[in-house]
Amino acid sequence: MTxxxxxxxRPNFPKAAPVIAALAELGVRQxxxxxxxxxxxxxxxxFFRELNLPRPDANLGVGSGSHAQQTAALMIxxxxxxxxxxxxxxxxxxxxxxxxxxxxxxAKLNIPVAHVEAGLRSFDMTMPEEVNRRVxxxxxxxxxxxxxxxxxxxxxxxxxxxxxxxxxxPMIDTLxxxxxxxxxxxxRASVGxxxxxxxxxLHRPGNVDDPQIAADxxxxxxxxxxxxxxxxxxxxxxxxxxxxxGIGDHPRVHVVEPLxxxxxxSLVRGALxxxxxxxxxxxxxxxxxxxxxTLRPNTERPIxxxxxxxxxxxxHTLAGALAEQVAARRAMPDRLVSPTTxxxxxxxxxxxxxxxxxxxxxxxxxxx
Numbered sequence: 001m002t003x004x005x006x007x008x009x010r011p012n013f014p015k016a017a018p019v020i021a022a023l024a025e026l027g028v029r030q031x032x033x034x035x036x037x038x039x040x041x042x043x044x045x046x047f048f049r050e051l052n053l054p055r056p057d058a059n060l061g062v063g064s065g066s067h068a069q070q071t072a073a074l075m076i077x078x079x080x081x082x083x084x085x086x087x088x089x090x091x092x093x094x095x096x097x098x099x100x101x102x103x104x105x106x107a108k109l110n111i112p113v114a115h116v117e118a119g120l121r122s123f124d125m126t127m128p129e130e131v132n133r134r135v136x137x138x139x140x141x142x143x144x145x146x147x148x149x150x151x152x153x154x155x156x157x158x159x160x161x162x163x164x165x166x167x168x169x170p171m172i173d174t175l176x177x178x179x180x181x182x183x184x185x186x187x188r189a190s191v192g193x194x195x196x197x198x199x200x201x202l203h204r205p206g207n208v209d210d211p212q213i214a215a216d217x218x219x220x221x222x223x224x225x226x227x228x229x230x231x232x233x234x235x236x237x238x239x240x241x242x243x244x245x246g247i248g249d250h251p252r253v254h255v256v257e258p259l260x261x262x263x264x265x266s267l268v269r270g271a272l273x274x275x276x277x278x279x280x281x282x283x284x285x286x287x288x289x290x291x292x293x294t295l296r297p298n299t300e301r302p303i304x305x306x307x308x309x310x311x312x313x314x315x316h317t318l319a320g321a322l323a324e325q326v327a328a329r330r331a332m333p334d335r336l337v338s339p340t341t342x343x344x345x346x347x348x349x350x351x352x353x354x355x356x357x358x359x360x361x362x363x364x365x366x367x368x
Contacts (some may be wrong), residue, residue, distance in 0.1 A: 001362065008035030010061075015049035015116055018173035018351025020054065024294040025352075027358055033081055035098040036073055046260035049300070056272060064236075067097060067128060067334035074101035082109055088362060089114055092136060095129040095279075102134040114142035114367075116170060119150025120279075120300035126206065126351050129279070130300070134266075143362060144354050146283075147303040147343055167240030167353040168345030171280055171340060172287055176348035178262065184270030184336070191256050196330070197229040198322070199267050202276040207295060208238025211245070211305065216315045217295070218245045219262060221275070223319050225252035227326050228272055233259045262363040269336060272329045273322060274307060274312050282310045289339040291325035293318055307343045 003023065007016050015030075023030055026063035034056035048055060060077035062070060064103045082090070090106040091114045092099045099115075106113045118137050122130050134157075137143060143159060146169040147149055154164050183278040188197070200221055208214050224230050229252045234242065236258075240342070265284065268274055275279060282301050285292035287309025292356055304310035313321050329335060345353075 001029060001366065002085060002087045003030045003174040003358070004082065004085060004090045005032045006035065006090060006092050006102040007011065007056075007099055008074070009094075009096040009248045010047070011278075012093040012096065012098070013051060013053060014174035015170045015279075016091075017047075017051040017053050018170045019091065019116060019210070019354050021052075022351040022355035023254065023358065028124070028355070029154070031057045031085060031087065031195075033057065033078070034059045035077065035101075036063060050261045051178070064258070071097050071101050074098055075105050078102050078105045078107070082106060082111060089113060089142075089358065091116065092116060092140075095120070095132045095136070096129075097132065099136050100132040103139045107139040109113045112141040113139055114144065116144045116354065117146055118143035119145045119154040120147075120151075121153045122299050122300040128205070133300070137348055141308075142358065144357070146346075146350075149302060157213070165353075165357050166345065168350035169283060169343070169345060170285055170350040170354065172236055172342075172346045173348050174261075175287055176266065176346075178265065179269075181262055182266040182269050183262075184266050184293065184322045187266035188270060191231050191254050191267070192265065193229045193231055193254060195270075197231055197270075197277070198224055198271055198273050198275060199271045200224070200230055200232045200275040201235065201278050201281055202242070202295065203234070203235035203237045204296065205237070207277050208241055213274060214238065214241050215245050218242060218247045220295075220315045220318050221247060221253060222250045224275060224322055227323060228252075229254060230275075231256065231267055231271075233257065246347060248296070272326045272335075275318070282308070283346075285309055287338060287342055289337060290335075291329060293321055293325065301359060303343045307341065309339070313350070 005016055032054055036059050062073040089112050092102045093116045103113050124130055143164045144167045150166055207217055231254045233256050259289050269288050274285050275293050277295050282292055282304040286304045292310040
């Protein structure tokens with residue numbers, strides 16, 4: 001009996017690592033497929049080295065392209081893999097195009113699907129990730145959720161209650177397992193900033209595809225640099241637009257290449273605040289106790305607001321919110337103290353919970 005894990009983009013790897021490790025401890029045979037949706041070393045290969053992930057059994061190397069082109073290439077490559085290996089279960093992560101493609105192919109081949117990080121909803125269908133989430137959940141037989149609100153969303157959409165499992169957050173498993181390896185001083189030195197700095201990550205289509213919106217974004221990042229130096233690891237998406245608009249022209253804005261997991265999380269841990277439009281960063285800052293300003297009109301992770309350090313901002317409200325958070329952070333005697341409360345089950349044991357449920361489900365299904 002073989003389980004097939006599908007990973008393809010930067011956010012997938014820290015979610016998959018604890019699940020793969022926990023299943024390996026239970027003696028389950030697994031195959032890991034890297035679709036190659038993210039293919040740059042700093043967006044992909046570095047995660048296998050730093051997180052002790054097993055080397056992929058196959059790399060489909062699909063690369064970039066439009067949503068249709070990329071998803072089509074993913075489906076073709078994944079169909080060949082699934083027909084060849086005939087897995088008993090396909091495990092997908094998050095909400096990237098690789099996740100959607102794998103769920104569709106598996107469903108067409110009558111192979112059950114387990115979705116790790118199911119039920120998240122922004123209710124914004126202009127986001128490609130929202131489309132991917134909804135379709136994947138509709139096609140999955142095992143729905144592993146990170147927060148209680150996700151259970152409510154799935155129930156409202158008619159999901160079988162027995163398929164829904166609140167397990168915690170495997171991305172947080174990875175963070176807690178690696179936190180002792182985070183070296184703030186070394187990370188600061190590597191990008192050339194002092195003790196006071198802000199981290200920014202910006203790549204969502206709604207922020208970087210439209211030149212006028214992107215210009216407003218550049219302006220608020222430059223304003224933020226008036227409070228402290230800004231470190232901006234620049235994602236390939238939107239790079240050309242932001243650079244053409246002069247994102248790196250401010251002397252206190254440090255535009256750097258995408259960073260590996262340990263370097264990036266080290267910078268986040270020591271930051272005064274984080275400005276982001278990423279989903280995972282909202283969760284990681286919640287656990288590290290770092291103020292997070294999310295430049296989006298909505299979030300599929302509202303628990304990071306109700307139980308964490310996250311708040312939604314616009315280009316008009318960011319400056320005031322950031323100034324308040326920076327002042328409070330500077331007054332802290334020790335910035336590296338994590339909060340005493342985090343969302344339920346974000347305790348570093350989501351991977352083993354998922355593995356146990358999968359093994360029991362397989363036993364029931366196949367009568368082992």
